[in-house]
Amino acid sequence: MFNKLRIGKKGENIIFGTFVLLYISWCVNSPDMNIESLKSVLTIGLSVGIIYGLVALGISLIYTGLDVVNFSHGEFFMIGAFAGLTMFNLLGNQDWIFNIFPDAYGWIIYVVCLFTAFVSMGLFGVFIERVFLRPLTKKGGGYTVAGMGIIICGFGLSVVLINVAYLIWNPVAKPFPAELGLPMEIGGLFLPITYIWMIVVGLSVAAGLWFFLNKTKMGLGIRAVAYSKDVSNLVGINVPLYISIIFGIACAIAGIGGTLVGPTYQVVVFMGYIILMKAFAAAVVGGFGNLPGAIVGGFTVGIFETASSFYISGSHKDLYAFLLMIVVLMIKPTGFFGVQVKMKA
Amino acid sequence: MLKINQLISGYGSVQILNGANMRVEKQSIVALLGGNGTGKSTILRAASGLIRSWKGTIEFDGEQIQNLPAHEIVGRGLVQVTQGKDVFPAMSVTENLKLGGFILKSKQQLSDNLEKVYNYFPRLNERKDQLAATLSGGELQMLCIGRGLMSNPKMIMLDEPSAALAPQIVLDIFKNINRIRQDGLTVLVVEQNVRMALLLADYGYVIKDGVINVEGDSKKLMYDESVKESYLGGTKANV
Ligand SMILES: Nc1ncnc2c1ncn2[C@@H]1O[C@H](COP(=O)(O)OP(=O)(O)OP(=O)(O)O)[C@@H](O)[C@H]1O
Ligand SMILES: [Mg+2]
Numbered sequence: 001m002f003n004k005l006r007i008g009k010k011g012e013n014i015i016f017g018t019f020v021l022l023y024i025s026w027c028v029n030s031p032d033m034n035i036e037s038l039k040s041v042l043t044i045g046l047s048v049g050i051i052y053g054l055v056a057l058g059i060s061l062i063y064t065g066l067d068v069v070n071f072s073h074g075e076f077f078m079i080g081a082f083a084g085l086t087m088f089n090l091l092g093n094q095d096w097i098f099n100i101f102p103d104a105y106g107w108i109i110y111v112v113c114l115f116t117a118f119v120s121m122g123l124f125g126v127f128i129e130r131v132f133l134r135p136l137t138k139k140g141g142g143y144t145v146a147g148m149g150i151i152i153c154g155f156g157l158s159v160v161l162i163n164v165a166y167l168i169w170n171p172v173a174k175p176f177p178a179e180l181g182l183p184m185e186i187g188g189l190f191l192p193i194t195y196i197w198m199i200v201v202g203l204s205v206a207a208g209l210w211f212f213l214n215k216t217k218m219g220l221g222i223r224a225v226a227y228s229k230d231v232s233n234l235v236g237i238n239v240p241l242y243i244s245i246i247f248g249i250a251c252a253i254a255g256i257g258g259t260l261v262g263p264t265y266q267v268v269v270f271m272g273y274i275i276l277m278k279a280f281a282a283a284v285v286g287g288f289g290n291l292p293g294a295i296v297g298g299f300t301v302g303i304f305e306t307a308s309s310f311y312i313s314g315s316h317k318d319l320y321a322f323l324l325m326i327v328v329l330m331i332k333p334t335g336f337f338g339v340q341v342k343m344k345a
Numbered sequence: 346m347l348k349i350n351q352l353i354s355g356y357g358s359v360q361i362l363n364g365a366n367m368r369v370e371k372q373s374i375v376a377l378l379g380g381n382g383t384g385k386s387t388i389l390r391a392a393s394g395l396i397r398s399w400k401g402t403i404e405f406d407g408e409q410i411q412n413l414p415a416h417e418i419v420g421r422g423l424v425q426v427t428q429g430k431d432v433f434p435a436m437s438v439t440e441n442l443k444l445g446g447f448i449l450k451s452k453q454q455l456s457d458n459l460e461k462v463y464n465y466f467p468r469l470n471e472r473k474d475q476l477a478a479t480l481s482g483g484e485l486q487m488l489c490i491g492r493g494l495m496s497n498p499k500m501i502m503l504d505e506p507s508a509a510l511a512p513q514i515v516l517d518i519f520k521n522i523n524r525i526r527q528d529g530l531t532v533l534v535v536e537q538n539v540r541m542a543l544l545l546a547d548y549g550y551v552i553k554d555g556v557i558n559v560e561g562d563s564k565k566l567m568y569d570e571s572v573k574e575s576y577l578g579g580t581k582a583n584v
Contacts, residue, residue, distance in 0.1 A: 217447070220440065221447060223435075230427070233393075234424070234427065235496070236420055238416045240414075
């Protein structure tokens with residue numbers, strides 16, 4: 001019976017397009033609409049969007065590779081931010097760095113922080129996967145079979161990691177005063193330069209991942225493992241190792257995301273939860289499991305959210321991402337790039 | 346080359362192999378026959394490390410390999426080509442083949458082996474940039490065998506290479522299996538196509554209920570009444 005209700009791909013696109021047009025005309029009619037505000041919306045939207053995209057990228061990577069949704073991914077983002085901040089506090093008092101690079105020391109330190117977050121979260125992810133998730137697959141069948149247990153374990157892990165972070169860093173929000181330069185004026189607003197850092201570093205990480213997956217031998221192995229563990233085993237790929245690598249890379253990218261956000265906002269124990277939700281929305285919008293889709297979905301959610309809070313109402317900022325996700329799920333359940341999900345990677 | 350001794354294995358708590366014994370001599374072609382669900386693929390899975398061996402030994406090239414991780418078994422030169430024509434559909438033919446040579450260290454070796462496989466199966470060369478998802482059944486089987494050869498194995502185990510293929514293609518593939526043996530490899534081939542398999546092989550085993558029921562020279566097996574009988578239990582095969 002419900003088959004009659006299906007509208008096909010073309011119908012989906014038409015209805016979705018209509019929604020987009022309606023939304024745009026709504027925004028255009030807003031009294032705040034002008035070129036200047038549009039510039040700020042784009043800058044803010046793209047920069048928070050790439051952060052959602054980075055976390056979504058990890059969620060999608062784990063989903064294609066391991067067939068599970070990692071609900072503790074936001075916590076790797078949060079701990080990554082703390083890792084970056086810790087390194088920042090260590091280096092901030094070191095005069096010798098300032099003496100060697102008097103002009104550039106602010107961003108050199110920041111790059112070291114990003115790198116620290118990347119490496120430490122990568123290793124931490126591998127540790128978590130090996131120690132807490134892998135044992136659940138003991139009964140055989142790997143992640144695909146143990147799926148539901150691992151998803152629930154992800155929720156538990158999230159609670160545990162938040163509380164461990166609470167014990168170590170306490171719940172007070174911490175500033176991350178990276179010295180990256182003066183704010184810039186975009187569209188009448190003074191925006192911190194860190195917004196540009198987010199976009200540039202975020203896109204570089206995404207491009208780097210694309211290059212790694214498509215142009216290196218290890219990337220080829222990862223794509224193979226993502227498609228089939230058994231066949232990968234039979235061509236001599238060390239599948240258990242590759243599963244750890246996939247998990248580690250996804251967590252490392254989330255860690256970078258955390259350190260990118262830190263200087264613009266603050267670093268706080270509870271920052272992972274909302275990011276996870278937004279990234280989840282981004283992944284759904286882009287097409288769950290599709291890697292380029294994750295980034296595009298992140299941008300879409302970021303811009304939609306920022307535009308809505310500028311032009312529609314600023315008091316419900318966190319609502320918009322989910323609104324968009326619901327609309328996409330209703331009209332275009334596969335997301336923008338969802339067609340290829342079945343073929344994976 | 347391969348010695349399977351009193352092998353017991355299965356899935357979960359279900360025992361499928363009840364003490365299977367087999368020997369595959371170096372540079373020979375050995376056929377493993379049997380009806381549906383008798384445990385042929387299970388033997389191959391145990392040998393290539395995809396499932397655990399509960400009891401018994403599997404000896405390859407003089408060393409025990411039972412319960413080694415699957416990728417290490419490939420590293421030792423024992424490769425399985427699975428039944429389902431499992432390829433990576435979203436990758437090109439060349440990428441699939443390169444994955445077959447994943448364990449190779451040098452690029453030179455990889456391109457040499459690619460050359461070798463294209464030499465066995467010129468069809469794959471014509472299709473090399475095509476996505477594997479778009480290949481025909483015969484081409485898929487060629488791709489699977491080719492991928493198995495990419496890692497320079499000493500022995501290759503083929504699980505029903507003739508399944509669901511036209512006679513012409515089957516002939517072509519079997520000719521190539523013979524060529525592979527002549528080039529120095531050892532071959533274990535699981536087949537439903539009993540006549541073809543026995544024509545190709547030097548020696549044959551018939552498995553029934555997880556144990557080897559009959560074995561012997563393939564010429565002898567071809568006229569063995571009990572071989573025909575073994576098949577009456579399972580799906581009728583074209584003996
Ligand atoms: N993953 C699995 N889990 C549980 N039981 C399985 C699994 N794979 C196979 N079996 C069972 O093991 C038995 C032997 O299977 P196997 O695949 O070895 O048969 P086969 O001899 O290769 O048959 P065919 O000619 O149909 O390929 C069958 O009864 C099958 O149901
Ligand atoms: Mg079988």
